[in-house]
Amino acid sequence: MSPTARTPRPGGTGTPAPAAYIVTGPTSGIGRRAALELAEHGTVVLVGRSADRLAEVREVIERRGGTAVAVVCDLAEPASVRRAAAEIVTLGLPIAGLLNNAGIAQVAPTTNSLGWDTTFATNHLGPFALTEALAPHLPDGAQVLFVCSGVEDPTRKPAVMAGFRGGRYVSAEASARGEWEPGGSKLPGGDAYATSKQCSLATVLAFSRELPRLRINGVEPGFNPGTGLGRDSNLALRLLGRFVLAPLAPFIKYWSTPGTAGRVIARILTDGGDRPTGTGVYYDEKGRPMRGSALVHEPEFDDRVVAETRALLAQVPA
Numbered sequence: 401m402s403p404t405a406r407t408p409r410p411g412g413t414g415t416p417a418p419a420a421y422i423v424t425g426p427t428s429g430i431g432r433r434a435a436l437e438l439a440e441h442g443t444v445v446l447v448g449r450s451a452d453r454l455a456e457v458r459e460v461i462e463r464r465g466g467t468a469v470a471v472v473c474d475l476a477e478p479a480s481v482r483r484a485a486a487e488i489v490t491l492g493l494p495i496a497g498l499l500n501n502a503g504i505a506q507v508a509p510t511t512n513s514l515g516w517d518t519t520f521a522t523n524h525l526g527p528f529a530l531t532e533a534l535a536p537h538l539p540d541g542a543q544v545l546f547v548c549s550g551v552e553d554p555t556r557k558p559a560v561m562a563g564f565r566g567g568r569y570v571s572a573e574a575s576a577r578g579e580w581e582p583g584g585s586k587l588p589g590g591d592a593y594a595t596s597k598q599c600s601l602a603t604v605l606a607f608s609r610e611l612p613r614l615r616i617n618g619v620e621p622g623f624n625p626g627t628g629l630g631r632d633s634n635l636a637l638r639l640l641g642r643f644v645l646a647p648l649a650p651f652i653k654y655w656s657t658p659g660t661a662g663r664v665i666a667r668i669l670t671d672g673g674d675r676p677t678g679t680g681v682y683y684d685e686k687g688r689p690m691r692g693s694a695l696v697h698e699p700e701f702d703d704r705v706v707a708e709t710r711a712l713l714a715q716v717p718a
């Protein structure tokens with residue numbers, strides 16, 4: 401498709417409207433494939449922490465005839481997220497969608513420059529801050545899609561079998577300190593990851609109520625073995641994921657591949673023109689609505705996560 405690719409204007413008049421899509425974490429795995437898919441529909445704003453890795457993805461998109469812009473941003477650092485959001489606004493692009501995809505799963509916890517748990521900062525605080533900063537600049541009907549994870553649900557069978565015990569939220573401040581509700585997962589980093597993803601899904605549901613002019617949704621992309629997500633795990637596990645589990649993924653329930661996940665995500669973000677999607681929907685790995693944990697369906701919980709996250713982020717100097 402040409403660099404000036406267009407999506408149909410909602411309402412189906414046939415008049416093309418320009419489109420741009422913001423993708424965080426486009427340098428690996430699911431986000432990379434989603435960015436390549438979205439480049440078929442418009443300009444892609446590539447948001448990531450390495451200028452070199454962003455340049456490589458941008459070159460691939462441009463070689464295929466698309467357009468892309470790179471914005472360097474460390475999602476684990478709220479100050480970096482603020483700067484990146486301001487830079488994106490300055491670009492003046494007609495944003496049709498924001499994909500909050502960047503994420504990590506750490507085996508050994510680390511902290512960001514503020515001393516906050518890096519998994520919580522990257523997976524929850526970063527996308528939260530980016531969305532809040534960009535929301536006033538998004539046109540009515542724009543899509544905001546958060547890449548969540550089924551491991552937030554303590555009753556989801558495949559997650560429980562893998563050793564997760566669901567989100568273990570105490571408070572946003574406790575999460576920043578790396579403290580989780582006791583009695584959780586024995587998987588190293590399991591509670592940090594599940595809690596950060598539960599907070600993302602709670603944010604989806606709360607924001608969709610707060611901002612009804614936007615379409616704010618979540619997606620569980622399926623278990624995608626062999627992406628960079630397990631990069632902190634030992635070599636044997638990484639090889640197992642890449643060479644044994646990844647080839648099996650297309651055949652196993654709840655599993656997926658970055659190619660399929662990228663297509664599902666692009667479909668959700670771009671369908672709005674012809675088949676407007678709703679808001680506050682949580683999609684599964686095939687793009688079908690799914691439920692999520694009982695806790696995220698308590699609006700009081702979602703509102704508490706949002707209020708506490710705002711209060712935590714407000715501590716970061718301007």
Ligand SMILES: NC(=O)c1ccc[n+]([C@@H]2O[C@H](COP(=O)([O-])OP(=O)(O)OC[C@H]3O[C@@H](n4cnc5c(N)ncnc54)[C@H](OP(=O)(O)O)[C@@H]3O)[C@@H](O)[C@H]2O)c1
Binds near residue numbers: 430473474549630
């Ligand atoms: N893989 C799965 O089974 C699975 C299942 C459910 C949900 N998910 C979610 O899907 C999303 C994508 O994961 P993936 O499996 O594709 O992993 P991946 O291959 O490791 O990709 C993660 C992406 O996030 C970026 N990123 C990480 N930390 C960042 C930071 N501080 N600032 C900016 N960008 C950062 C990475 O950039 P670099 O290239 O610079 O590292 C990379 O582009 C994540 O949110 C993950 O939690 C994955």
